[in-house]
Structure formats: C-alpha cells, structure tokens
Amino acid sequence: MDDVLRQLSRVAFAGRELSDVLGDITGIAAGAIPGAEAVSSTLIRDDKAFTAAYSGEMALAADELQYAQGHGPCVDAGRGGVVLRIDDMRTEQRWPDYVARVLRETDVRSSLSVPLPYQGSSIGALNVYSTKPTAFASPESLAAGLEVAETIAVAVANADAHAQLVDQARNMRIAMESRAVIEQAKGVLMAQRHCTPEQAFEILRQASQRYNRKLREIATGIVEGVQEGA
Structure with a gap:
C-alpha cells in the first residue's frame, strides 16, 4: 500500500490536461492493484458516462458495453456512490444483459468498481478488470482501489475548479x-x-x-x- 501511495503522490496535476493526469493514475492502478489486468476511469457528466482514461483494451471494451446498456457496475457505482464487485461473471445475477455481453464479447471474468468520493459537476468510478474469477476478493485490492479513486477524485475536483474559475x-x-x-x-x-x-x-x-x-x-x-x- 505504501508503494501505491508513493507512486500516486508523484503524479503531477498542475498545468496538465485532466485526461493526461488520469492516464498516469490508471497506469499506476493497473500495476499496483492486486489482481488488476486492465483499469479505467469512468466519469459521468450531465448523466452521460464516458471513459476518461484506461489502461488495457479489455477495460475500454467492458466500459463501453455498460454505456450501451445504460447500466452496469462502473456506471452504478459512480451514480450510487457504492463499491460494486463481481467475483465471477459466469454466476453473476445482477445486470444480466451486461453480463451476457461481457461473457460473449470479452475475457472479463471479475471486476471491481470503486466510486469517486467527489460529488461535483462530474461523478464517476474507478473500474478494475481481470480475466480470472475472484481476482479482487482480497482486502488489499479494495484498499488500493480506494486510494486510487481518491486520487482520481482530487484530479477531477481540481479540473472542475479550474473550469469554474x-x-x-x-x-x-x-x-x-x-x-x-x-x-x-x-x-x-x-x-x-x-x-x-x-x-x-x-x-x-x-x-x-x-x-x-x-x-x-x-x-x-x-x-x-x-x-x-x-
């Protein structure tokens, strides 16, 4: 965990586009969250969700399936402010339409969606994906995900504040x-x-x-x- 915090603390915010900052953060998350194989940051503005940054095509594919359905763990985590974990896509009963397409069109078998602790003009979630079931069942995965989500929230809040100014x-x-x-x-x-x-x-x-x-x-x-x- 200390290594995650050190890496996140080195991310530069000043004078950079939000997409570049989030790109750095998701890259760190991909290598630092136990079980992660692909990571993305979903932002929701005016009730429209989009992927602001991602590391790994699998994350982008899974995100876009959710946007097409209008719901899913990352979208619902962002809107509801709750952590949502899927241990095994093959037995998951929530979001049946989304799960069916994920199983058919991607290699995702488990995921972790952590909401951004920030409620402003943007809300969203950190999304972590794996090809293996129960990849994020450990407390370490959630703890690292929460730290990354907090850093993303700071970046988004800074960007929103700058836009307001x-x-x-x-x-x-x-x-x-x-x-x-x-x-x-x-x-x-x-x-x-x-x-x-x-x-x-x-x-x-x-x-x-x-x-x-x-x-x-x-x-x-x-x-x-x-x-x-x-």
Whole structure:
C-alpha cells in the first residue's frame, strides 16, 4: 500500500490536461492493484458516462458495453456512490444483459468498481478488470482501489475548479465589456439628445424591450453607427 501511495503522490496535476493526469493514475492502478489486468476511469457528466482514461483494451471494451446498456457496475457505482464487485461473471445475477455481453464479447471474468468520493459537476468510478474469477476478493485490492479513486477524485475536483474559475473570468470580462459599451452609448445619446445619463439609459432600455434585443446589442449598434459615420 505504501508503494501505491508513493507512486500516486508523484503524479503531477498542475498545468496538465485532466485526461493526461488520469492516464498516469490508471497506469499506476493497473500495476499496483492486486489482481488488476486492465483499469479505467469512468466519469459521468450531465448523466452521460464516458471513459476518461484506461489502461488495457479489455477495460475500454467492458466500459463501453455498460454505456450501451445504460447500466452496469462502473456506471452504478459512480451514480450510487457504492463499491460494486463481481467475483465471477459466469454466476453473476445482477445486470444480466451486461453480463451476457461481457461473457460473449470479452475475457472479463471479475471486476471491481470503486466510486469517486467527489460529488461535483462530474461523478464517476474507478473500474478494475481481470480475466480470472475472484481476482479482487482480497482486502488489499479494495484498499488500493480506494486510494486510487481518491486520487482520481482530487484530479477531477481540481479540473472542475479550474473550469469554474475560467468561466468566472470569462463572465467578468463580458460584463466589463458590456458595461463599457453601454456607457459609450449613453454618452452618444447624451450628446445627440442633450439628455441626462438616466434618460439616456432609459432610452436604451426601452429600445431593448421594443426590439427584443439585449441592452448590450442595442448599445453596440449605437456606438458602431457613430464610428462608421465619423
């Protein structure tokens, strides 16, 4: 377990795409979780599940079968926040449609799905697969899976926080630009109509309602009209 933690602690987050970070983490998981032969990270956004990173084609194939069915251990683990383990696909009674296709189309015989301990704009799960039954029955497999899932959750939370900051900065810039063009338009109207700032703003507001257009669009049209006529 200490070796898993050391490897995970070395993963760099700053200045990297989430997919690259998750690629590193799933690669570590594939070599560090007892019994793992293939590993993937499922994220669910707006109720749509997708594989954000994987190590081993078997993991991707098993994931996509679940997305096609709309349910399965990794999807249900992510949505429900519960650990779901399949010891033997040949005797598994849950998710019969998914299990039938897994047995027919892949070599997966057991799996472990660990939810991400993070509830934000993204939820999801760590998925671990093996060609052998009961590959993840040991406490060590679950303990390692929980550690990896926590690291994935940190990466996802950081990415979501960064995206929110970018959106906030963009919205602030748009708001400042809107304020500036509205003030310019008010100045034009004050000069043309010899009115007060309050009266100029009221003219803009009434035009916005009359033409069913945003106040900023009305103001931009006025400013651009003056610039073209200069």
